[in-house]
Amino acid sequence: MKKPVYMDYAATTPVDPAVADEMMKYLTLDGVFGNPASRTHAYGWQAEAAVEAARKQVAGLIHADPREIVWTSGATESDNLAIKGAVAGRQGVHIITSKIEHKAVVDTCKWLEHQGTDVTWLDPAADGTISCEQVLDALQENTVLVSLMLVNNELGTINDIAAIGAELRQRGVLFHVDAAQAGGKMAIDVGSMPVDLLALSGHKVYGPKGVGALYVRRSPDVQIEAQIHGGGHERGMRSGTLPTHQIVGMGKAFSLAQSGLEEEIVKLEALRKSFLAGLQSLDGVSLNGSESNRVPGIVNLSFDGVDAESLMLGLRDLAVSSGSACASATVEPSYVLRGIGLSDEQAHRALRFSFGRFTTEEDVAFASSQIVDVVSRLRAVR
Numbered sequence: 277m278k279k280p281v282y283m284d285y286a287a288t289t290p291v292d293p294a295v296a297d298e299m300m301k302y303l304t305l306d307g308v309f310g311n312p313a314s315r316t317h318a319y320g321w322q323a324e325a326a327v328e329a330a331r332k333q334v335a336g337l338i339h340a341d342p343r344e345i346v347w348t349s350g351a352t353e354s355d356n357l358a359i360k361g362a363v364a365g366r367q368g369v370h371i372i373t374s375k376i377e378h379k380a381v382v383d384t385c386k387w388l389e390h391q392g393t394d395v396t397w398l399d400p401a402a403d404g405t406i407s408c409e410q411v412l413d414a415l416q417e418n419t420v421l422v423s424l425m426l427v428n429n430e431l432g433t434i435n436d437i438a439a440i441g442a443e444l445r446q447r448g449v450l451f452h453v454d455a456a457q458a459g460g461k462m463a464i465d466v467g468s469m470p471v472d473l474l475a476l477s478g479h480k481v482y483g484p485k486g487v488g489a490l491y492v493r494r495s496p497d498v499q500i501e502a503q504i505h506g507g508g509h510e511r512g513m514r515s516g517t518l519p520t521h522q523i524v525g526m527g528k529a530f531s532l533a534q535s536g537l538e539e540e541i542v543k544l545e546a547l548r549k550s551f552l553a554g555l556q557s558l559d560g561v562s563l564n565g566s567e568s569n570r571v572p573g574i575v576n577l578s579f580d581g582v583d584a585e586s587l588m589l590g591l592r593d594l595a596v597s598s599g600s601a602c603a604s605a606t607v608e609p610s611y612v613l614r615g616i617g618l619s620d621e622q623a624h625r626a627l628r629f630s631f632g633r634f635t636t637e638e639d640v641a642f643a644s645s646q647i648v649d650v651v652s653r654l655r656a657v658r
């Protein structure tokens with residue numbers, strides 16, 4: 277069976293072959309398999325050195341100090357650690373987030389809400405962005421944390437995190453940013469972006485699944501409570517034996533992302549243009565999210581008169597999704613699209629196309645011609 281063309285890079289990316297090669301060296305007896313926490317022999321020291329080299333690589337992509345990187349199992353855990361860790365043990369506090377965050381943030385904040393934390397859920401603008409003014413208007417005396425995403429996973433829209441962060445810094449309110457969809461897709465510099473906590477994922481950046489990181493700022497020093505207790509790894513912030521091969525993979529992936537960033541952005545922008553140009557013969561297509569504040573690899577489109585389920589069935593030769601991978605099992609319309617003001621009907625007509633490092637011009641040309649065919653056919657039989 278011929279595999280469909282992969283157009284779901286926002287759900288996950290294939291591991292870069294150079295990353296897979298590197299990871300293989302950290303598994304078997306003839307490689308570096310030791311426990312990085314073993315202090316008494318060379319097996320441990322070598323593994324620790326590999327983990328620290330990877331920490332530098334991940335820090336490098338966001339211009340952080342390696343000591344500010346805490347390894348986790350993925351952005352979901354990083355979000356949980358950041359948000360619960362900032363609120364833990366504090367009664368009567370208030371936090372702010374938005375209605376179109378990833379479930380890792382939404383459900384963590386809902387859980388805190390059930391525990392008695394006061395939560396403000398901001399409504400984004402129609403283009404999917406949250407404004408500085410909105411955040412400032414929502415601040416209260418007891419606000420301890422704001423959590424917003426840098427790039428939205430369904431829309432590709434970028435928030436002005438630097439501006440919001442600058443205001444929050446002045447007011448001494450902690451700022452957590454989910455950057456899972458931003459890593460490797462845009463420049464991120466925690467030097468000019470005043471955030472306190474920032475979540476990253478390995479598998480969105482051509483690294484392996486099941487590994488991520490949380491950036492925790494050292495200056496000014498940010499204190500969060502551990503959410504997983506045990507051997508005191510990661511300076512007590514996240515216990516558990518470090519998965520050396522996963523970490524090495526994420527490190528390699530992030531260093532590739534850093535060295536190839538500009539080139540990759542240019543390439544993806546060109547692919548996006550070709551893709552949209554290929555759809556020009558169709559009318560009744562609208563772009564969801566921001567026109568200008570966006571990463572190039574995620575394109576969310578609504579097709580008038582065509583529901584996404586039927587369209588996806590027709591697009592058997594393309595691997596796409598109607599939003600986030602986690603939500604694909606449910607037939608509920610996307611809460612993100614509802615959150616930016618689309619009706620249920622409009623939200624049911626949307627598909628997300630996301631491309632990346634291994635997508636070719638042929639792939640996007642094929643994709644757009646398939647879409648034109650299937651949409652025209654579905655509209656003709658209405």
Ligand SMILES: Cc1ncc(COP(=O)(O)O)c(C=O)c1O
Nearest residue numbers: 350351352378380429456457477
């Ligand atoms: C914005 C965003 N946050 C968090 C996550 C979760 O990341 P992970 O799969 O590493 O737990 C994802 C990916 O699904 C995402 O897109």
Ligand code: FES
Nearest residue numbers: 287429600601602
């Ligand atoms: S894959 Fe991104 S929402 Fe789950």
